[in-house]
Amino acid sequence: MAGYIGSKVVKALITLWLIFTVAFLAARISGDAMDFIMPEGMNEEAREAMTSYLGLDKSWLEQYWLYVRNVFHGDLGTSFHFRQPVIDLYTQRFIPTLTLCGLAMLLSMAISIPLGVIAALKKNRPAGFLIQSAAFLGYAVPNFVLAILLILVFSFHLGWLPSSGSDTMMHYIMPVTALACTLIASLTRFSRSALLDVLSQDYIRTARAKGVGNFSVLTVHGLRNAMITIVTVLGLQVAALVSGSVVIENVFSWPGIGELLVFAAIKRDYPLLQTGVILVGTIVIFINFIVDVVYVLIDPRIQPGS
Amino acid sequence: MNDHFKIYEHSRQRNVLDVRNLSVAFTGRKTKKTVLSDVSFSIRPGETVALVGESGSGKSVTALSLLRLIERSGGVISGATYFTDNDGQTVDILAQDEKELRAIRGNKISMIFQEPMTSLNPVLSVGFQITEAILAHRDVSAEEAKREAIDLLHKVEIPDPERRFGDYPQQFSGGMRQRVMIAMALACKPSLLIADEPTTALDVTTQARILDIIQRLKEEMNMAVLFITHDLGIVSEIADRVMVMYCGSIIEKADTRNLFNAPSHPYTSGLILSMPAVGSARGKGVPLPAIPGTVPAVWQGARGCTFSPRCSYAIERCRHETPLLQRRNPHSFVEVACHRAAEIRSMLGSLLPWVEAGELGITA
Structure with missing residues (x-):
């Protein structure tokens, strides 16, 4: 098990390094940070002084090398815009994002698996058809559209829920719902088809032939196997969920990584952007790691480390 | 109550299973496909009855209907299936509700399936799957x-059972998995075991071991066995009686010896004659006699003998009038569904000399 976790960590570090490299290059190719830092009409000398102060006069390779070296010394850089270490800026924001994504994931599972089960059991019946259609609709609506709709209805017209911030439990309802919607829809559909597939297997017939009750057949024999597919899909959707959170955080002014990340991208705040991307990558890898552990727990055919 | 019915009631007491006019149809929106029509048979306690036929003849449908496992796939069952357990209690399985059925399945009637590789749940240990049958x-x-x-x-001869209890199906070979299936099926000492081609997916050596185990436990538990197979070699080894199925109907019923020595239906004799024997001169250089054509998926014609299109003895009457399964003669227990059974039998004569000469892949 230790070796399994060790190899996972090594793979995670390589992935993060690749993500960082892409972010590093993409940020620089897409625009010059100086255009955003210096006001219009500043003189050339001041601009050059600022450029060399921020280390942007060096070649990309040199900047890359310096940054990587600093990261290994625990220094993720200083934000161009805020003039603060980026690590301080993100510390406060890491937990809200993780909470938002985690809650959205739990909510998706809590809703979509039962819905998928009902849709599978009521196949060709009105209830099943309704769930299938609703899931299709949920899948088709982009989460930012849903987010704005939610704000319009529940904050603007009804005034029930706060539209921004994260101070109380009430603040969580809309962002989590908006973020979870796509995942609920896709997981419902996958749960349904996974369960239908499992229920047509020979071992389900064996279980029935043994005289096992319907509920046990469904849960012990059916869902346990269907969960393998569901968890796989969940693992694949995590990246989409976390990147979706960037948009949702901005719509709801959620004080998370995503909100700051968008700011960093617009302002070409390289250190802020690079660190943000690494953090988002870390969250995706972390959730995927949990998924992998769950995977080993439900499927005895998977041996960790082999 | 007339005498005839009394006799029937009496005989019914003695049988583990009495199947009367069992039919199964799959209905679509506009179509209705009958896959099993008017199948009637009975099994006595402790008896092994073989149900043989080609793929698609309705053997498995019969087996699944007996435990009412076919309805979930859309099959509609009609007829009656009287089951009498070892305590002498008789019920009509087709009249039972879901709860009553559960009390019978795996308890009084058990079933083992053809595919040991897929019939066990891959995420549950074999120990769990067996105890589940007991606890149910x-x-x-x-x-x-x-x-x-x-x-x-231990009884199904799995070495080191204490250690293997917690193992998962994929840690067992095909033969070992089938033993696990048998252990699971016999957990509650059923009165009837339905074995649906339990050895078809296994190699010959393993096949023999599994058959031995089933035979031994059958005697130990005084259990009747309905053995479904397409392998006449197995039938000749284990069955007391044989029922031959073709296209959803039973076309011949006989005790094993009689069936092999003197088949009555042209289909049965065709099946027997097409079997190669190890070391036999027959079939060397010359192709074995085969029955022309294939089994129709579902019998489309309304009337006539289902075998008539492939039968070399078919006459005009066979194509218009459905032959009923009836005793070959008033003194015989052999039942056959063929208009020309008597004629054909006198034409063919007995196969006994062939069997005794070891020319057919069966033992006398």
């Missing part, structure tokens, strides 16, 4: 169930 029907503690499960694994 009997009021015993988990420890007691575990002890019994290990004992069952």
Whole structure:
């Protein structure tokens, strides 16, 4: 098990390094940070002084090398815009994002698996058809559209829920719902088809032939196997969920990584952007790691480390 | 109550299973496909009855209908299936509700399937799957169930059962998995075991071991067996009586010896004659006689003998009038559904000399 976790960590570090490299290059190719830092009409000398102060006069390779070296010394850089270490800026924001994504994931599972089960059991019946259609609709609506709709209805017209911030439990309802919607829809559909597939297997017939009750057949024999597919899909959707959170955080002014990340991208705040991307990558890898552990727990055919 | 019915009632008491006019149809929006029509047979306690036929003849549908496992796939069953357990209680399986059915399945009637590779749940240990069968029907503690499960694994000759109890199906070979299936099926000492091609997916050596185990446990538990197979070699080894199925109907019923020595239906004799024997001169250089054509998926014609399109003895009458399964003659227990059975039999004569000469792949 230790070796399994060790190899996972090594793979995670390589992935993060690749993500960082892409972010590093993409940020620089897409625009010059100086255009955003210096006001219009500043003189050339001041601009050059600022450029060399921020280390942007060096070649990309040199900047890359310096940054990587600093990261290994625990220094993720200083934000161009805020003039603060980026690590301080993100510390406060890491937990809200993780909470938002985690809650959205739990909510998706809590809703979509039962819905998928009902849709599978009521196949060709009105209830099943309704769930299938609703899931299709949920899948088709982009989460930012849903987010704005939610704000319009529940904050603007009804005034029930706060539209921004994260101070109380009430603040969580809309962002989590908006973020979870796509995942609920896709997981419902996958749960349904996974369960239908499992229920047509020979071992389900064996279980029935043994005289096992319907509920046990469904849960012990059916869902346990269907969960393998569901968890796989969940693992694949995590990246989409976390990147979706960037948009949702901005719509709801959620004080998370995503909100700051968008700011960093617009302002070409390289250190802020690079660190943000690494953090988002870390969250995706972390959730995927949990998924992998769950995977080993439900499927005895998977041996960790082999 | 007339005398005839009394006799019937009496005979019914003695049979483990009395199937009367069992039919199964699959209905679509506009179509209705009958896959099993008017199948009637009975099985006595402790008896092994073989149900033979080609793929698609309706053998498995019969087996699944007996436990009412076909309805979920859309099959509609009609007829009656009287089942009498070892305590002498008789019920019509087709009249039972879901709860009553559960009390019968795996408890009084058990079933083992063709594919040991896919018939066990891959994410549950074999120990769990066996104890589950015990706990579903009997009021015993988990420890007691575990002890019994290990004992069952021992009975089906799985080496080191204590250690293998917690293993998962994929850690067992095909033959070993089928033993696990048998252990699971026999967990509650059923009165009837339905074995649906239990050895078809296994190699010949393993096949023999599995058959031995089934035979031994059958005698130990005084259990009747309905053995479904397409392998006449197995039939000749284990069955007391044989029923030949073709296209959803039973076309011949006879005791094993009679069937092989003197088949009555042209289809049965065709099946027997097409069997190669090890070391036989027959079939060397010359192709074995084969029955022309294939089994129709579902019988489309409304009337006539289902075998008539492939039958070399078919006459005009065969194409218009459905032959009923009836005794070959008033003194015989052999039943056959063929208009020309008597004529054909006198033409063919007995196969006994062939069997005795070892020319057919069966033992006399």
